[in-house]
Structure formats: structure tokens, C-alpha cells
Amino acid sequence: MNIPRALTIAGSDSGGGAGIQADLKTFAALGVYGMSAIAALTAQNTVGVRGIVEVAPEFVSLQIRTVVEDIGVDAVKTGMLSNAAIISQVAKDLRELGLRKIVVDPVMVAKGGDRLLRADAVEAMAKELFPLALVVTPNLHEAAALIDREVRTLEDMKEAARTIKAFGPRYVVIKGGHLPGTPLDLLFDGSDFREYANVRYDTPHTHGTGCTFASAIAAGLACGLPVEAAVARAKTYITAAIQQGIPMGKGHGPVHHFYGLYRLAGWSLKST
Numbered sequence: 001m002n003i004p005r006a007l008t009i010a011g012s013d014s015g016g017g018a019g020i021q022a023d024l025k026t027f028a029a030l031g032v033y034g035m036s037a038i039a040a041l042t043a044q045n046t047v048g049v050r051g052i053v054e055v056a057p058e059f060v061s062l063q064i065r066t067v068v069e070d071i072g073v074d075a076v077k078t079g080m081l082s083n084a085a086i087i088s089q090v091a092k093d094l095r096e097l098g099l100r101k102i103v104v105d106p107v108m109v110a111k112g113g114d115r116l117l118r119a120d121a122v123e124a125m126a127k128e129l130f131p132l133a134l135v136v137t138p139n140l141h142e143a144a145a146l147i148d149r150e151v152r153t154l155e156d157m158k159e160a161a162r163t164i165k166a167f168g169p170r171y172v173v174i175k176g177g178h179l180p181g182t183p184l185d186l187l188f189d190g191s192d193f194r195e196y197a198n199v200r201y202d203t204p205h206t207h208g209t210g211c212t213f214a215s216a217i218a219a220g221l222a223c224g225l226p227v228e229a230a231v232a233r234a235k236t237y238i239t240a241a242i243q244q245g246i247p248m249g250k251g252h253g254p255v256h257h258f259y260g261l262y263r264l265a266g267w268s269l270k271s272t
Helices: 019-029 057-070 084-096 119-132 140-147 154-165 209-222 227-243 259-265
Strands: 005-013 033-044 049-054 075-078 102-104 171-175 184-188 193-197
Touching: 005 019, 005 057, 005 209, 019 033, 019 209, 033 057, 033 084, 057 084, 075 209, 084 119, 102 119, 102 209, 119 140, 140 154, 140 171, 154 171, 154 184, 171 209, 184 227, 193 227, 209 227, 227 259
Parallel strands: 005 033, 005 075, 075 102
Antiparallel strands: 033 049, 171 184, 184 193
């Protein structure tokens, strides 16, 4: 039996709702064997980030190469990479290892507003990592930072997608969850746009949505789905995970990555 394999290169969330933890939960929920290379450690919970320790780029590289050379990788997802040196090293490793199915989530700011990417690293990400990506998944704030202007409407999203596509990724997904009305994500392949809409749920428990969505896309790619189908499945998955969000902690609770398993088992997950 060949089990699809996915690697996440990102930051650790000690609260378990986002980052490496969310990525591995997503991979498991979608039938993919998950591996990790930790680029930064965070001390955070549902309220905010209290501290960050960046991992040496050489050790990030060692983690990547150690798992790739033994276990192998069908898809990669990158998240919080923290600084330009780590981004450059990760880009070098991805090129030299010949990895192709890469989903780049350009994580810049945490749900509570804490900065997770140094300002001088944004350019490095766009120039070094985006050209290697099969899919990039900025939200509206990240898209605005990348193109240096606000993104407030669907037409703004389309223009942002065109600009970001010029950095080199094969596909761009602009996440429109921060716009009012129906949550709408926009996929651009360089010529055509495809819209993915779903239900909006009024809940504060949305910690880890971006990480989870990007990881779900990577899981689909690892399973052999084409990009359009991987994005569609990821959209369905994250919408249900938000709808089943967990009231954990005093701030933004996490989405429920294993809602399908809990439903089948007849379990409920209540706040502690």
C-alpha cells in the first residue's frame, strides 16, 4: 500500500491550533502521512503569541533533507518561515531536491495580529520561494503586503492575483474570507479565474484556518489530485472544520481538524 506523503516546513504553535500542529492534523485527517521541518518555535495560545525562537537555517535544511532522503515526499507545504535566511535556505533545498508540488502559504501575521515574518523577508519570499511554488495562498492582508496596495473587492483580488502570478508560481489562490458577505476564494492559473464560494459561519473559533487550508491543498496534491480539485476539496474541508470550531481557550479557538472522525465515532469535543 502506497501512502501519500506530505512535508510541512513551518513554525510550531504551542497551542496546537495553527502551524506545524495544524498541518500534521490536516494531513492525517485527509489520509496523508505527514512529516515536518520546524523553522521557528512559538510560545502562543488562543489569545496571542508571547515569544518566537527562530531555528538556524542549517538545521531547518537538515530536517528537510533527513526526511526527504529516507521517506520521500509527494507534496510540500511551507508556512511560517520567519526570516530571509530561512527562506533562502528552504528555497535552495527545494530546488536541489527536485520537489515540485509545493504549496506556499506566505504566513506574515498571526490571528491575534502578532507579526510572524520579518518585514525584510517579504521580498525574499516573493523572489526566491514563489517561483518554485505550484500554488501560493495569500489572504487579503498578505496579498496587500505583497503588491503594496489594499485589496478590498473581488476586482482587487483579481488584480492582486495577476501581480502575484508574475512572481512565478503556477497558480495563485487569493483567500477572501476577510471580505464581507459570502466567503470567496479565487484561483488564478495565469489566464482564467475560478471562484470557490461557501457558507460563512459566525464563530470566533478560526485559529489556524490559513494553515489548514494550505495543508489541505498539499494533501490533495500528494494524493494525485489536480490543483483545481485539490483547492475545491480543501475549501470544503476547511469550511466544515470552521463550522465545527472548538471553543478552546479564551481567544480564537481552533478549527476542528478531525470533525469527520469524531462524527463517525459519535464523539463530541467540549471546552476544558
